[in-house]
Amino acid sequence: MVTRLFSTVISNQSHSAITAVWNLNYLKLSSVFILIFALSGVIAPAQEDTLEVRIPDAELSAETQYRFAQAFFEAQRLKSIGNEEEAFSAFMKCAEINPNHPTVNFELGNYYLNEGNTAKAKEYLNKALAVDDSNVWVARSLWEVSKREFDKSAEAEALRRLMRLDEANPEYIWEMAMVHLEMGEPDSAIAKMDRLEVLLGPNTALTDQKIRIYLDEGDYASAETLLKEAIQKFPNQSEYRGRLAEFYKQLGRKDEAIQVFQEILEINPNDPRAHMQVAEMLFTQNKVDSAQYHLRKAIGSKDLGIDPKVGVMGVFMQLADSRPSVLPFAFEMLDTIISVHPHDPKAYVLKADFSIRANRPMESRNLWRKATRLPGGDKWVVWQEILKTDAQLAWWDSLQVDAENVLELYPNQPGGYFFLAISHLERQQYDEAIAALEDGELYAMGSPELHQQFIMELARAHHLAGNYDESDDYFKQLVDRNQYDALARNNWAYYLALREEKLVFAMNLIDQAIELRPHEANFWDTKAWIYYRMKNDERAFEAIEKAIEYGGSSSPDIMEHRGDILSALGRMDEARSAWNRAIQLGGNADRIRQKLDALQ
Incomplete structure (x- = not known):
């Protein structure tokens, strides 16, 4: 998606301002002039307290000019008090008197544009343009028409017209670059951005956009050159060094990436993102000691949020499955994350996930419970892990208490009913289990797979309770519904x-x-x-x-x-x-x- 950079930087003038310019260009009248006009029937010479009028059609008679002036000022009066419909009618009357008057056609074109009738808007705006093709406000309105019609060729033509009228306007140059991009002309877009940079000077937004274009086009050599140039243009910003390093990393040029990240660390030895990236690449190169040094720096930094730390520890979690020897260092990092982010539930959930993999279910349960007591941690996904751990530990009494707590928080969550039923089933409390399953089944109907589990447990509960006919009925439901249900x-x-x-x-x-x-x-x-x-x-x-x-x-x-x-x-x-x-x-x-x- 193309970003319209200048839309918030360069504001468009309102139609009232546009009209004011037209009025100054084409019809400059005062009360004194109208009086003279009405009495003499001729255009008065300019006087100190009067404004001159320029009527584009010099062939109009004095009487026609008078009628036009009256109609025009009535239209303007109606517009000034916000009576758009009557103003439109008045401007239409003006157009009947003088169909070639540019101000009138401009007003009518903008009225139709505001009404969404782009075809009529073009008709009147082109009439205005035919009288004076140097007026920027007509050209801008025609540009707006092209945008509303999603006609990129027309938009390009409108922008070329505007650029001829105001060649140094950065808005038009930028928008033309965006149109080139949308028309699949990246080279032309780059050329316009280069021109814009000559006008504005070094600009990070332009540099960013050009880099994205080169990357999207697969022109990695140009992207690399531009990144290096950006580093020279903005030597005090580490952002472009970081992006160059990321660029090398994505291309598999890890040694070059590490070198650039090291340059960043020479400028700012405590940059946690650079430490994080270097650590990740060193781990993939099996340079464990160096990687651990950089990771400790990144994990221990208060300047780095918790989310990147969660991401890198996720890599460790996968690594721990095949290399349990990394677990001690992983737990060291997890404890550091908790110490740096003691009020973030993610820190405790992350360590709990590692603990469950290390077969420490009780520790995991305690960590998940800590997470639920922190703002933002009282979520169903966390409670679900607590319930699963209760069941794993065969803590049936705790499972009942926790499931009941969950149902107070999430009464529409079928999982709470399911685990509550399990807690009763394992203690031979069959009627209570059946009641919980029947309540939860109503909420499970939105998920066929989950609803099937409820039916299966109802069949089991009724069997254990000695309600064999009911058990068989539930099993029959499962078998009849799905010919591939082997488990049922x-x-x-x-x-x-x-x-x-x-x-x-x-x-x-x-x-x-x-x-x-x-x-x-x-x-x-x-x-x-x-x-x-x-x-x-x-x-x-x-x-x-x-x-x-x-x-x-x-x-x-x-x-x-x-x-x-x-x-x-x-x-x-x-x-x-x-x-x-x-x-x-x-x-x-x-x-x-x-x-x-x-x-x-």
């Missing part, structure tokens, strides 16, 4: 297997799920459990081995089921090994030990 089919099949009901139908459901996602360990576990409930232990073992093949050996539930199936097959030593593994993985130790004790 698996879950419904598994609950039917637990209830030992409709096992053939359950097998059909799980076969559909496996067809959709054939390498899902949990689905093969469900199939195994259906066979187990059917007393088909051999087929159950084949299915549970598929679950193990697809990663089920890390699941305590799948390992427990494997032990159950092996026990049914009489393979007790293998069953004991599977059950012990399930306990190691965090399975229900009390229940599994009962099975182990039964083997004694």
Whole structure:
């Protein structure tokens, strides 16, 4: 998008001022003159207290001139009191008397222009221009017409006319440069800007615009030359050095970029942006020690806002996934950010994100809670992380309290209801869970994916509450709505297997799920459990081995089921090994030990 630079620098004169100039040029009358005119019927010679009138059409009779003068001054009087409609009618009467009068045509043209009728505006303005093509105000109005019609060729012609009338006017030169750009003529635009710079002297706005044009055109050599020239023109401004360094960086010329940033640091050793950029490039070159020095300077600066610091720490977050050794330095920087920006919630949220990646959920939760107590930090996205962490820590009582707090703040946020329901489900408070899910479902309908999760949890809650018909109804909704919903089919099949009901139908459901996602360990576990409930232990073992093949050996539930199936097959030593593994993985130790004790 092209910026109209001079629109706020060079103000246009009003139409009343324009008209005043026309009046001085073409019709200079006084009350004395009108009296003489009315009495004599002829144009009076100029006198000390009179103003002369110049009627462009010298062939008008004295009587016609008199009628015209009366009509014209009535039109001007009506216009001066703001009665535009009657003034327009009066000017039209003037045009009937003298259709070639430039002031009248100018007034009529501007009236139509203000009404949005650009065709009629052009008609009258061109009549005025035909009488005197040297009048700048007619030319400006025609320029305005061209802009309103989005006619770039006409706008270029209007601007060329204006530049002939006032060749040193910077507004016209700049606007002509903008028109060249919009017409796809960057070289001509640059030429106009060069001309403008001769008039105005060194100008950062012009330099910036020319650099953008060169970059947009892919003329990197010219952009580089101009940046270097700008550094010479404005030696006390580090901005152009910074832009040259960024230019080198974008082109992959990192050594040159670092050199320019170093020049900036020689001028201002505490420039945090230069330190930040140098640090980022040095890290990519694996020059860790030097990079850390510059990053400490940038992060510790109070002259740099928090957002660039958040951005660079985001790079560290990605790096930490593959190189955990960077975490100690990252946490040092995070603590510095908090010390420099103690009242900004972003500082605490940023450290919380790192803490959760470092498997410090309690620390993360405390940091997120600090963020919510600061201005601007009490946001749903922060509370959502607190709720997720409560669930991760299995702090069901805290999850309930936090979810209820969230719903006071965000009563239309379905996530609050969802986590509240989870807190009740995990404590076997099924009626409360169902009530929360039913309330939240109303707010989740705007998101098909989220609404599906609510229906799934309602199906689970009703199953756990023993409301099997209601559970089946919700699962049926999910299956009927989406033929590709493998998870709904698996879950419904598994609950039917637990209830030992409709096992053939359950097998059909799980076969559909496996067809959709054939390498899902949990689905093969469900199939195994259906066979187990059917007393088909051999087929159950084949299915549970598929679950193990697809990663089920890390699941305590799948390992427990494997032990159950092996026990049914009489393979007790293998069953004991599977059950012990399930306990190691965090399975229900009390229940599994009962099975182990039964083997004694």
